[in-house]
Every structure is written in structure tokens, then in C-alpha cells.
Amino acid sequence: MTPDDLVLTPTGLRFQGRRFPVTIGRNGITTAKREGDGATPAGQHRIVGLLYRPDRIARTAVPRWAVPIGPQDLWCDAPDHTDYNHMVRAPFGDSHEKLRRADPLYDLVLITDWNWPWAVPGKGSAIFLHLQRRPGYPTAGCVAFRRADLFWVVNRLRPGARLIVRPH
Incomplete structure (x- = not known):
């Protein structure tokens, strides 16, 4: 592990000497992740991108490597589709999540x-790191932060850093 790793612990997420309260999947941590199981996957996961809502967050509030979320941006969660687990654009007929949500989660x-x-x-x-719905409210498998904490993390994080999730 390095100081740039994000390490999920039973008492929160550790990063650069700080510990942040976070919520995880409603069904805890799993070593056998399946679509829709509501669990956070164990393992070492590289951070490969950063998205933000430019209509809600100023460009100057996020690192240069952040990519704006547009009105047509979606994430494919249709297991049989060739774009499964990739960003896609509307119109898209298969199962997907809207990245530009009405609530602030994304x-x-x-x-x-x-x-x-x-x-x-x-x-x-x-499997994202995103904003909490409210403290203690579980996710569908992601790791969720308080707003101020996630901003603190993203402005100190380097692309390629790892999220380390150990099974409990």
C-alpha cells in the first residue's frame, strides 16, 4: 500500500492520513460480486476516471483530469450488451443508469x-465512489462520501490510485 491508496476499513475510508466516514453496499463486502447484488466488491480497484456535473460544480473546483457529465451520458448495466460496464450515450435501448441524475449522488x-x-x-x-444520499444510507455496491469529504479526496487524488477493499 502507498499513502495515495484509498483503504476501506470497518471504521471508514483511510486516505493520506485521514479517515472519512463512508457507506458501502447494502449487503456489505463480497468476494463473489454479481450484477444487482447490492454488495461492494473486495479487491484492489484502480481509479480510472473522475466525472462531475458542470451545471452544479464549477470547473475550478475539480482537478484538470475531471470530465463533465453531459445530459446524454449513461452507464450500461446490461450484462449481455457489448458496452456492459462502460459509459454510453442516449438514446440507448438497453439497461443503463443515468449519470446526470436529478439527485446529487453523481x-x-x-x-x-x-x-x-x-x-x-x-x-x-x-462501482463508483460518489456522494452519499444521507449519512449511513447504503449504496447498491459503491462507496459513498459526504460532499466535503469527496471534494477533499478528489483534489488530492492522482489518477491510477487504488481503492483497496478487504473482505471483513
Whole structure:
């Protein structure tokens, strides 16, 4: 491990000497991730991207490597589709998540390399680090932060850093 790694612990996420309260998947941590299981996958996951809502967050508030989320941006979660676990654009007829949501969950999103870029059908998609719905409210498998904490992290994080999730 390096100081640039994000390490999930039973008491929060450790990064650069600080510990942040986070929430994880409603079904805890798993070593056998499946699409829709509500669990956070164990392992070492590289951070491969950063997305933000330019209509809600100023460009100057995020690092240069951040990519704006447009109105047509989606994430494919259809296991049998060739774009499974990849960003796609509307119109898109198969199962997907909207990245430009009405709520603030995806206003700021770190993308991990879980089951990416060569996705195994059904092994899970869209494992992100994003904003919390509210403290203690579980995710569908992602890691969720308080707004101020996620901004602190993304402005100190380097692309290629790792999220380390150990099974409990």
C-alpha cells in the first residue's frame, strides 16, 4: 500500500492520513460480486476516471483530469450488451443508469476499474465512489462520501490510485 491508496476499513475510508466516514453496499463486502447484488466488491480497484456535473460544480473546483457529465451520458448495466460496464450515450435501448441524475449522488464520481475495461457479463457494473444520499444510507455496491469529504479526496487524488477493499 502507498499513502495515495484509498483503504476501506470497518471504521471508514483511510486516505493520506485521514479517515472519512463512508457507506458501502447494502449487503456489505463480497468476494463473489454479481450484477444487482447490492454488495461492494473486495479487491484492489484502480481509479480510472473522475466525472462531475458542470451545471452544479464549477470547473475550478475539480482537478484538470475531471470530465463533465453531459445530459446524454449513461452507464450500461446490461450484462449481455457489448458496452456492459462502460459509459454510453442516449438514446440507448438497453439497461443503463443515468449519470446526470436529478439527485446529487453523481454530481462528483470517481470511476473504478472493477470489471473494466473487459467486462465479464453479470459480474457487476458501475462501482463508483460518489456522494452519499444521507449519512449511513447504503449504496447498491459503491462507496459513498459526504460532499466535503469527496471534494477533499478528489483534489488530492492522482489518477491510477487504488481503492483497496478487504473482505471483513
